[in-house]
Amino acid sequence: MLLFALILTLRHLFYDKGWLKSSQTEIPSICVGNLSVGGTGKTPFTELIIRTLKEDRIEAADSELYGFTGSLFDVVPKSVAVVSRGYKRKTKGFLQVTADGSAEQFGDEPLQIKRKFPDVTVVVDENRTEACAKLAHPDTPGYGRPDLIILDDAYQHRKVVPTRSILLTTYSRPFFHDVLLPIGRLRDLRSRATKADMIVVTKCPSFIDNAGRQKWAKKIGLNDFNLETCEGVNREGKVQKLLFATINYEKLKSVFPEGDPRYTHSKSMLLYSGIADDGPLTSTLCETYKMMEHISYPDHHFFSKADIRSMEDAAKRYPTALLVTTEKDAQRLLAANVNDELRKRLFYAPISTRMLTNEEQTILKDFINN
Numbered sequence: 001m002l003l004f005a006l007i008l009t010l011r012h013l014f015y016d017k018g019w020l021k022s023s024q025t026e027i028p029s030i031c032v033g034n035l036s037v038g039g040t041g042k043t044p045f046t047e048l049i050i051r052t053l054k055e056d057r058i059e060a061a062d063s064e065l066y067g068f069t070g071s072l073f074d075v076v077p078k079s080v081a082v083v084s085r086g087y088k089r090k091t092k093g094f095l096q097v098t099a100d101g102s103a104e105q106f107g108d109e110p111l112q113i114k115r116k117f118p119d120v121t122v123v124v125d126e127n128r129t130e131a132c133a134k135l136a137h138p139d140t141p142g143y144g145r146p147d148l149i150i151l152d153d154a155y156q157h158r159k160v161v162p163t164r165s166i167l168l169t170t171y172s173r174p175f176f177h178d179v180l181l182p183i184g185r186l187r188d189l190r191s192r193a194t195k196a197d198m199i200v201v202t203k204c205p206s207f208i209d210n211a212g213r214q215k216w217a218k219k220i221g222l223n224d225f226n227l228e229t230c231e232g233v234n235r236e237g238k239v240q241k242l243l244f245a246t247i248n249y250e251k252l253k254s255v256f257p258e259g260d261p262r263y264t265h266s267k268s269m270l271l272y273s274g275i276a277d278d279g280p281l282t283s284t285l286c287e288t289y290k291m292m293e294h295i296s297y298p299d300h301h302f303f304s305k306a307d308i309r310s311m312e313d314a315a316k317r318y319p320t321a322l323l324v325t326t327e328k329d330a331q332r333l334l335a336a337n338v339n340d341e342l343r344k345r346l347f348y349a350p351i352s353t354r355m356l357t358n359e360e361q362t363i364l365k366d367f368i369n370n
Contacts, residue, residue, distance in 0.1 A: 023129060025149060025162060026136040028149070034175075036169075041168060041202040041247060044351050044353040045202065047117070048364075049364075050117050053368065080148045081148070081150070082113055082152055087107050087109070088302070091105055094124070095125070101114075103332040108329075128154050169200075171203050175193055193221075199241070203247055207356070222234055229363075230360065230363055241363065244360065245360075248351070248353075253348055263322045263344070270294075272329065275329070292321055297329075300328075325348050
């Protein structure tokens with residue numbers, strides 16, 4: 001751990017001194033990232049940003065339609081692109097994600113975003129700097145120059161400098177109570193949190209009172225925290241916003257077109273998950289179903305033939321049980337060779353993120369639009 005800390009310290013020093021090159025994105029950009037190895041909800045939060053932008057575009061279009069022209073229509077981005085590494089994809093280089101592609105081509109998270117928002121440009125590239133440059137000067141058919149780039153999971157990618165950055169940390173395991181790998185789950189120094197423009201605590205309970213918010217601000221290191229503006233000043237003198245968000249699991253949806261919705265009325269279930277933190281999903285599902293079997297795979301796990309056979313065998317043991325997986329896992333399972341029985345009984349739980357209050361949603365909206 002000490003060696004890892006030294007390496008990280010030197011790396012950031014080299015970038016801060018300019019000894020390692022970094023460049024600002026030509027197009028306005030927002031980085032969504034974390035300090036840990038996963039499980040903070042980056043993809044659902046990226047989707048929240050997209051939904052917020054789309055809602056604002058509708059509001060702006062309606063205002064223009066009825067003759068109320070103003071600054072909102074001018075400042076709301078008309079198009080957005082998401083840039084991701086495409087973790088665990090089996091391809092290389094710059095690729096534009098298509099909804100009919102596979103997780104092996106693009107990675108499960110970029111594919112999930114593209115399938116939810118078909119009109120949003122989603123690209124994958126290990127080199128975010130080159131990806132942003134290609135988006136700024138498009139020469140590939142199928143997309144034009146976006147007005148805003150969302151950099152997914154790029155907080156540690158120092159080669160590219162975003163216009164603004166959002167750091168996510170979870171309510172149950174905040175970065176200030178964690179330590180570096182391999183003992184803890186942090187992949188970067190805790191001190192890097194001071195560089196973010198906004199910190200969002202994710203996976204919160206549905207309500208946090210003012211005393212609780214002030215307590216969080218103090219632990220993060222924000223002085224003079226204003227509950228109305230959600231702003232405080234960190235030890236480096238930087239003004240940071242601190243917001244709180246929670247997750248919702250929506251009505252179950254079938255992974256395959258052959259899905260039989262009658263299975264969702266079963267009293268028992270089998271759960272198969274390959275995500276960093278399946279605790280919230282497990283707790284939510286257990287409110288409705290009796291858990292007969294739960295197999296937890298590593299994050300971004302590609303399901304093997306043996307995994308599918310295991311599911312098929314379990315389905316035979318529990319002939320009336322519902323089979324459930326996560327939304328991210330569903331992107332990988334769609335490409336698996338699954339028998340007719342699983343196709344009827346396999347469902348996923350759509351996930352979404354929302355801010356705890358309307359005021360925080362407004363602050364987020366202003367943050368991403370300005």
